[in-house]
Amino acid sequence: MTQQTRTPEGRGPVVLAGGSQFVQDQVARACAAAGVAPHFAVDLAQALPLEPAVLLLGADQATGGLPGHRDVIVVGAADDETRAWAAAANVASSRVVILPQGAGWLAEHLGRRLNPAAxxxxxxxxxxxxxxxxxxxxxxxxxxxxxxxxxxxxxxxxxxxxxxxxxxxxxxxxxxxxxxxxxxxxxxxxxxxxxxxxxxxxxxxxxxxxxxxxxxxxxxxxxxxxxxxxxxxxxxxxxxxxxxxxxxxxxxxxxxxxxxxxxxxxxxxxxxxxxxxxxxxxxxxxxxxxxxxxxxxxxxxxxxxxxxxxxxxxxxxxxxxxxxxxxxxxxxxxxxxxxxxxxxxxxxxxxxxxxxx
The missing domain is CATH 3.40.50.300 (P-loop containing nucleotide triphosphate hydrolases)
Structure with a gap:
């Protein structure tokens, strides 16, 4: 299947840079459960100008050079776990979410992170x-x-x-x-x-x-x-x-x-x-x-x-x-x-x- 890429206009709270079609679909489901609208970008160059509150990185995009970001999470599929952890070390991220197992955690985290009252x-x-x-x-x-x-x-x-x-x-x-x-x-x-x-x-x-x-x-x-x-x-x-x-x-x-x-x-x-x-x-x-x-x-x-x-x-x-x-x-x-x-x-x-x- 050809990977579908959706690019938003304007900034948004959650942006996924890269990632396979499977990862995009899993992120979309987690965001829906958290009550937030995700944005999808082809790569980091397209994602960073959106100034996300939470930046999700496909393992293929986590190449370093992300000083100052307030929340960076590397996401990957179960068959790509090793590369996801290596990528997280590359960007000094302390979070890795392996999907679909971690979808529940991701939804809970996004809900807390983007709802100040909670x-x-x-x-x-x-x-x-x-x-x-x-x-x-x-x-x-x-x-x-x-x-x-x-x-x-x-x-x-x-x-x-x-x-x-x-x-x-x-x-x-x-x-x-x-x-x-x-x-x-x-x-x-x-x-x-x-x-x-x-x-x-x-x-x-x-x-x-x-x-x-x-x-x-x-x-x-x-x-x-x-x-x-x-x-x-x-x-x-x-x-x-x-x-x-x-x-x-x-x-x-x-x-x-x-x-x-x-x-x-x-x-x-x-x-x-x-x-x-x-x-x-x-x-x-x-x-x-x-x-x-x-x-x-x-x-x-x-x-x-x-x-x-x-x-x-x-x-x-x-x-x-x-x-x-x-x-x-x-x-x-x-x-x-x-x-x-x-x-x-x-x-x-x-x-x-x-x-x-």
Missing amino acids: SGAVVGFLGAAGGAGVSTFAFWCARHAAGLGTSTLLVDGHPLGGGLDLALGIEERPGVRWGDLRDLRGTLNAEQLVAALPADGHLAVLSHAGHSEGAGPHPGHGMESAGAVLDAARGAFDLSVVDLGSAGSAAIQSLVPLCDQLVLLVPSRPRSAVAVTRILEAYSSLPTTVVLRGPVLDGLDAWLVADLAGRAGPLPYLPFVRGSSAAEAGGRMLDFPLPRRARKLVESVVAGLERAG
Whole structure:
């Protein structure tokens, strides 16, 4: 049978680039079940101008070069599974759907992803440079949201960081860490995720373990399952805060596309201020809140850095918080009180996330 290709006019939420007639038909059925209209394009060159919220790639189209896309899924038939997984590695996609077996998961994912009322927000916190204090800031925002009664998940997004649970002082609490999810394939039930994680009130935490997570080196450290985990988190939590670490971290390449928006923390240092423009360009598809972190050095105040970033000034400003580093090192972050100015900034950022969500 000759492959039929349907090309839409205008942009759409779901676009399939390439794929056989069988794959197109299966995608159409999954989209119908999710209540969304799919668009079909011959190849990536035709698909990308449509600015899809979810980009589906036939295994023949997954050739790399897709920075900044918010949701990329490789789809393939059962007899092409090996090539589909290889293609997903090529585009840093953590999701592969094999059809027809995975059609139900795809329909469920699209329904959650494209119906904001039915899913929680996933927000990535990123530092413009190493040592920006982004882990601490992400925790403060997650703790504040949880304190308002918002069901919140704090996700440790850098596997070589030593384990975020150590900074919180909950490393001995039972519950799932990333390493326990290493072999996860397919879907993860939202209720099971909630029950499995260590929590403090409305705040749950998914951390890397501070000790070895298994025999022998394993570069993924469980984060190969990040797509399935954050899919489940959307159904389980009102807000998921992902600590991405610094912009130079390799781990963020698979996590940023899973986020709905970013918060970029910029230390008041010359190199960090200059890097802001490049970072914003690299992740231009995501709404981004830029926050300047004090203390202010070299005249790089909230107005000047805003000008460098092409933003209206002044930027939101997080002052230096005395004692926060010692609290993190001592595993006392859960109970560490914020001074008034820092607390007001955290409240403002969280309120902005709620409005955007």
